[in-house]
Amino acid sequence: MPQHDRSSAVLLGMACGDALGAGYDFAGPLPPTADVGMRSGGGAHWARGEWTDYTALAIPVAKAVADGRDLKAEATLDLIAAEWVDWANTSPFAGAQLGAALTGPVPTAAGVRRAAREHHDRLGRSAGNGCLMRTAPVALSYLHEPADLATAARALSELTHCETDAGDACVLWGLAIRHAVLEGELELRVGLDTLARGRRELWSARIEHAERKVPSDFPRNGWVVQALQGAWSAIVTTDNSDAGQYRRGVEAAVRGGGNTDAVAGIAGALLAARWGLAAVPTEWRRLVQGWPGLRGADLVRLSVLAAHAKDTDEAGRPQAFRMHVVR
Template sequence: MRNRILGGLFGVAVGDALGGTTEFMNEAEIRREYGWLEEIIGEGVWNLEAGEITDDTAMTIAVARGIIQNPEDPIEAIGEHFLKWKDTNPKDIGNIIRTVFGLYDGNWTEAARRAGQLLNGQTAGNGTLMRCLPIALAYRDAAVMEEVTRRHSEMTHEDPLATEACLIYNRIARRLLQGEQLTSAILTEITGTRYEQLLNCEPPVTPPDGFVVHTMQWVVHHLLEAETFEEVVQRAANGGGDSDTIGAIAGGLAGIYWGCDGIPSRYADKILLQQNLIELGDALLTLREKGDR
């Protein structure tokens, strides 16, 4: 279980750090600039250090810290850690989350609702899907896991499409933590949903952008097609668009499935925050095994 939990956290970070190089580029630009990007080199639009992570991992860490701080009722604690992160002046805060931060006045769902009005209902971004994995890592009880996943998404993203994607994602994560095969876990959870057509293994016709439905389509496609952890995150990075976020989301599930020891050490060792991830992973493991939820 420790290997799986650490694999999940490192999977998010590696997908983020690798994909951060190519964020907002298209495939032709990536081929021209990098050929097929295989190594964590930083640079890109955020001028990253090699191994530096972006908002995807930072917010995942905030969710993990909130859960560890108050596992019985983590939402307010998660919010506190979001605000602490915001106060570090990060390079990259997504548009929806930036808007919610600007409107927050002590009530997250109210801020999310007002952001929905301000953004003309355009709040189905991938900003909650990219950070929701620690909830599946921490809570064994399916009903608790689903409730926290739902409430956590509604803190910033009013749109039910965002909540739906987080729920499907964390249900897959839960199956992988229990040792289920990757394809079978995905098949079970997307059958009967809007993502079901991905089972035909055709690449999505949609762009790999920040709309949560598109993001989820690419995540599922990479996970169904790739044969190793490495291939999952490289596919995401080399697809461009919202590549760091797609890499983080796909990398999280791939990391659980292949385990931390299935992540190449040349990737894991590059992550600048690796010590934080190990400490958080161990705390989440303790919660999962000793907690009653």
């Protein structure tokens, strides 16, 4: 079924966009006709095809979902937080907010929240884009439960990012991925009704603004709002006539400059949710790899498990393949 193909592509599409952008991080913007390809480099000296911290933080979430765990449960968030802290202890790079939240003394959800809040209170802000891409597995977990998707996406964001902008962006993006998987349509506005009235109007204006601009018009894309605007701009300003839009869109996101790994990863997940596995270039699929020692095929498997973890047999028992999640 087309929905199965689209859901299986989400994490791979995100990781390939992330890895493509990693080699160009803060090296742009580039001319509209500039060639873009997988290369090493970036601020943390990523290897060619290596995904960054953005995709890495989504992996523990995807594993929890594939195991059939409830992302709204504090015990599940504890497991995810502990894996994030393990990652942070060996990561070559973590943004200021993430670094502060994940180096606190208690590797639990409550401990991470506390450290994040303390850092937010010191600086007065915490709406970086580091919360956004880890929402992709949330969308896969709640394909048929949009209200629960919105609740879980916001709760996961609030582990490390305290501002409402961050939670709103995660809700909108997660619901857009769900809509693309189920309906084969790209639309960022589908989640607006889940936001409070004043927030709904604010985000409607932000989306409309993105559609009138190009990705390079959002240079402050370390901020979650402009990261999402830049990605949406890259999507809506590229030819959408066929599956080649996936490649065209993520390349446009990279050419926009700034935090290119984040913006291209955001665009990549949403475009893959629309166009499916075949849209992701074969070369990128072969090259992509990253923490914790996974490759592209592993991400496809995780996506499949995440999207079907709640499936049951005729007796109401979980499907057996849930036991074979990537470790």
